[in-house]
Amino acid sequence: MEDFLLTDQDRATLQYKVTTKLREVILKGDFKLGDRLIQEEWATKLGVSRMPIREALRQLEVEGLVRIEPRRGAIVTPISISDIEEIYQLRTLLEGEAVERSLPFLEEDDITELESLYSQMISLNNTEKDVEEFMKLNAEFHRILRHGCPWRRIHSMIDTLxxxxxxxxxxxxxxxxxxxxQEHKQMVEFIRQNEPKKLRRIMEKHILRTRDNLIRMIEKKDVEKD
Structure with a gap:
């Protein structure tokens, strides 16, 4: 069994760390559909009290990775290949449309911020702390890319996905x-060149590549189980 115990340094951001650990073991396929995620067991494994476990499970329920049932607790509902295909196909359609429509409305400050975010991302290494920082920068990069889109409803749909x-x-x-x-670099270049259709295509490629890599990860995990 993998050693999940959190270090003292981890406790500086305890709630975030607990949620991240539980999310990772679910997404990587360590649980099967219908398995129970028992608070007491994971509190011991992570070296924390039950409170952050309980709060993490509430967040994971919002994300659709667990279902909280009376008297049974947290029931794991892991992401399937079908879920990945659905989420990322919808993202391709919606975000491709959003960034193409956003580009004409992006201002110089927006473009400068995108360039700054890109520079910060490429300066990071592959440590756990840097990957966490990359996630934040990446989310903000994508938000700014599409925020100029005048379609209000598309933003709420993308945010849900x-x-x-x-x-x-x-x-x-x-x-x-x-x-x-590399894909982020091309996005910034196409914005500078005022090429909305090229921006759309690289965004679609970016999302579909991620989809394919996630599916391969799940398939590999399934093979290892057999």
Whole structure:
């Protein structure tokens, strides 16, 4: 069994760390559909009280990774390949449309901020702390890319799809971050060149590549179980 015990340094951001650990073991396939995630067991494994476990489970329920049932507790509902296909196909359609419509409305300050975020991302290493920082910068990069889109409803739909796995994908696929850097660089270049259709295509490629890598990760985990 993997050693999940959190260090003293981890406790500086305890709630975030507990939620991240539990999310990772679910997304990486350590549980099967219907398995119980027992608070007492995970409090012991992580070296924390039950309170942060309870709060983490509430967040994971919002993300659709667990279901809280009376008298049974947290029931794991892991992401399937079908879920990945649905989430990322919808993201491709919606975010491709959003960034294409956003570009004409982006101002110089927006573009400068995107360039700054890109520079910060490529300066990071592959440590756990840097991957966490990359996730925050990446989410903000994508938000600014699409925030100029005048369609109000598309933003709420994209925000819903981003809850859960898309936000935390870099922690699962940290060995693919270099590919993300190249795609982010192209996005900034196409914005500077005022090429909305090219921006849309690279965004679609970016999302579909991530989808394919996630599916391969799940398939590999399934093979290892057999």
């Amino acid at each position: 981003w809850k859960g796995i898309p936000l935390y994908t870099p922690s699962l696929l940290s060995n693919h971050i270099k590919e993300a850097h």
